[in-house]
Amino acid sequence: MTASVGSGPLPRLLMSFSVRTPPTATPAAETGVEVMTGELPASQPLLGADAAMWAVVLAGGIGSRFWPLSSPTRPKQLLRLLGDEPMIEECVGRLDPLIPAERVLVVTSADIASAIRAAIPSVPAQNVLVEPRPLGTAAAVAYAAQEVTRRAGPDTLVALLHADIAVSFPDAFRHTLSHAGGVASRDDVIVTVGCAAVRADPAFGYAVPAASLSRDEPFARGGAAFVSQFVEKPTVAEAAALIERKAVWHTGVCVWRTRVMLNALRRHTPEVASSLDALAEGSHDTFFGSVQSTSIERGLFERSDALVVVPGEFGWDDVGTWASLRRARDLDDDGNGGHGSSHFFDSSGNIVHAEGSDVVLFGVDNLLVVTIDGITFVTTVDRATDLRPLLDRLPPDVRSVGGKPEKP
Structure with a gap:
């Protein structure tokens, strides 16, 4: 299923929205895409001084595609795959100073929650939210959105991201989050971050930009645009056709206000919608006992008529395999x-x-x-x-070989 901007009522267009000049851009030799590498001026933030953005980091799962390095007791997000720090620590660190650690929530599974807390001591222990069982990212996002609402209010800005992404230019990454937050703070939209699709990869989601939100700042020059179609993990042929239509990769990063996200889930995601009242009442057991499994991309983004995309040029990659x-x-x-x-x-x-x-x-x-x-x-x-078919055929003692946690 895919969404079309013509399939339902659109929120009012932000024709007055404008974007400040981005950091200095340098060409990326491999892709030809310009990559922002400059520092966001502290004296001229894109967000208002009172806009305290939160972050929700999705850190569930063990990363079976990295077997035998990853295992149930040593999940991918605790591995040092890209540098000297575990991926979850790198993820939290690159958010600062835009989003300090006390405003970061991490959603993870019960069996690795203690290890996650130990890996990110700067994040308060109560900010690590535990899912009793894996039910897809839509349920995790709903859980976190309701928790931010409880702590900070229904109009709080939230940046959603995964723990296992690679970011080459953290300054440009924070600038993009701030830019997306400026869009999300002005209208009832979910703002996803897209980057140039340089190959027809079936592992990613694809967003096709439509009308720009500002005539003066088109999407091609760093502005924001409504998404005319979102397709999660298409076939190679479908991905190639989407790229012909100027589709960008969905980076897994998006920004929204908590009220907007919860209302969108209630409207478009029946797998989660019927359980949201229990979540609002604080009955987590009832919520997780009744919610159905789906991803935020398939359950919401493919169905939404109020999805916006902004370009992200910060050296992104998904460390999935x-x-x-x-x-x-x-x-x-x-x-x-x-x-x-x-x-x-x-x-x-x-x-x-x-x-x-x-x-x-x-x-x-x-x-x-x-x-x-x-x-x-x-x-x-x-x-x-994809090593999961192999793991299903291995003896249990071999499958769990990577069980020793990495040394600090």
Whole structure:
């Protein structure tokens, strides 16, 4: 199902909205997309001085596509995949100073909540919200939106994001959040952040920009536009057709006011709507016992007639598979990426994660090699995109091999 801006009543257009000059842009050699790298001037914030934005970070799941590095006791968001800090800590850190840690809520599962709290000591323990069971991101967003409403009021601005994204330019990222917050604060819309779709990737969502909200600031120059169609995880052919229509990738980042999000879920998402009253009354057990599983993208974005997109140019990538690390990590001249004691000879396009042993590759291409806790895992980079069918076939003692938490 997809949404069309002509399928229902639209909120009033923000024809008076304008965008301040963004930070300095530099061309990205690989994609040709301009990437903002400058600092947002502290004296000229896009948000008003009284607009205290909150953040909701989705950090559930173990990241099975990163087996054997990830496991139920060492989920992906606690791994140091991109730098010296766990991904969840990097995520919280890049929000500051726009959103300080005390205004960050993290939604996660019961079995990893303690580990999440330990990884982000700057975030108050009560800000880590626990889902009793995984029910999709729509339920998680509703839960967090109601909690922000309880603490800060129904018109509070919220930035929603995932813990496992890569961001190359944090200053530009915060500038984009501030820009999106300026749009969301002026009308009853949900503002998603899109970035240039440089390939027909079926793992992402796609948003097709329509009419710009301001005649003076078109989407192509950093303005905001209504979304004429949103499609979550299309086929490769469908993704290519969407790109022909100037669709952008949905980064998983969006900004909204709590009242707007809860009203949108009530209107468009029946899987969640019938349980929202219980949530508002504080009956979390009733809510999670009755809500149906769906994602925020399929359950709301594909159905909404009030979805807006702003361009995000901050070096985004979704760290969803081993293959994505080849884009996010530093590579040698032959496109090899290694962690730990890894050595490459006459080889190209390989990914190696070595813990506790040396790995030497000679005369091979596009392999993934992972050594950890006595297990050596070898496959091609292409086959590593979805390891869940493999995990279902492994003996339990092998499947849970990556169970030792990473050392600080």
